[in-house]
Amino acid sequence: MKSQKSKNRLATIMLIALFTILAILTIIPIYTIFLASFKPGGDLLQYGLNLGIDWDRMSLDNYVLLFTGQHDYWRWFANSIILTVVTVVATLLVSAFVGYGFAAYEFKGKNALFLVVLIILSIPLEVVMLPLYKQMTSWGLMDSYVAIVLPFVAHASTIFFFRQYLQGLPKSLLEAGRIDGATEYGIFFRLIMPIMKPAFAAMAILNGMNAWNNYLWPLLVIRSSTKYTLTLGLNTLINPYGDNYSLLVVGAFFSIIPIFILFICFQQYFIEGMTAGAVKE
Numbered sequence: 001m002k003s004q005k006s007k008n009r010l011a012t013i014m015l016i017a018l019f020t021i022l023a024i025l026t027i028i029p030i031y032t033i034f035l036a037s038f039k040p041g042g043d044l045l046q047y048g049l050n051l052g053i054d055w056d057r058m059s060l061d062n063y064v065l066l067f068t069g070q071h072d073y074w075r076w077f078a079n080s081i082i083l084t085v086v087t088v089v090a091t092l093l094v095s096a097f098v099g100y101g102f103a104a105y106e107f108k109g110k111n112a113l114f115l116v117v118l119i120i121l122s123i124p125l126e127v128v129m130l131p132l133y134k135q136m137t138s139w140g141l142m143d144s145y146v147a148i149v150l151p152f153v154a155h156a157s158t159i160f161f162f163r164q165y166l167q168g169l170p171k172s173l174l175e176a177g178r179i180d181g182a183t184e185y186g187i188f189f190r191l192i193m194p195i196m197k198p199a200f201a202a203m204a205i206l207n208g209m210n211a212w213n214n215y216l217w218p219l220l221v222i223r224s225s226t227k228y229t230l231t232l233g234l235n236t237l238i239n240p241y242g243d244n245y246s247l248l249v250v251g252a253f254f255s256i257i258p259i260f261i262l263f264i265c266f267q268q269y270f271i272e273g274m275t276a277g278a279v280k281e
Helices: 002-036 041-047 061-068 073-104 110-121 125-138 145-152 156-166 171-179 184-195 197-213 216-221 230-235 245-254 257-275
Strands: none
Touching: 002 245, 041 245, 061 245, 073 110, 073 145, 073 156, 073 184, 073 197, 073 230, 073 245, 073 257, 110 156, 125 145, 125 216, 145 216, 156 197, 171 184, 184 197, 197 257, 216 230, 230 245
């Protein structure tokens, strides 16, 4: 008994040590960019990102520039916020419908269509980027946010996740809803969506991160500087004609904040949903 307790204690200590190391490795880059936001932009060019602290050169000048300077940072920030919210809401809704359809209904060609989803899931964006670009051009959607959102509304990985999550859904729940006179849409919105809270939370975090950090596809379809997302806008601060590292470093630090807020908003549902059964006997 003592030997087993000792093994369990050792395993616990090793897990704590492992996760402590992972936490430190995760925090160090954030802490580094936080320190850099108080340093002159020239230091970043000269010394790069580092953990050194020179109190004589630390100041709030970069933050003053961010909030009072003449630049388009907050326009880019607002563009990214709007685009991320629209993308997450549209993706979750459409993908939830598709995933629910695969999990709850039987129809001809169901397995073949789901196989197509799996194939799409395995294809990287770079492979389909040119066909998507030509399609957006032929539809006249270039230089619009619709071109960013539309190709990925039915997101393959999100559909797969929802389908797997609802795979064990009891058919009796659907039948009970139909007996009560609910329509198929009523069953989904009133019975299924509450069950899917943890799934929505997890996918909101992942899709929100993807939309917020998306760079390559917006770079291809957005032409107007007023429509730049934050990732595109920050990239324009470094060019052959001048470098604005002061705004770049503090702007990059502020770009992390929405992701933290997104996680904080959804973590409660995510954790509670994963520790409690959706349907209790």
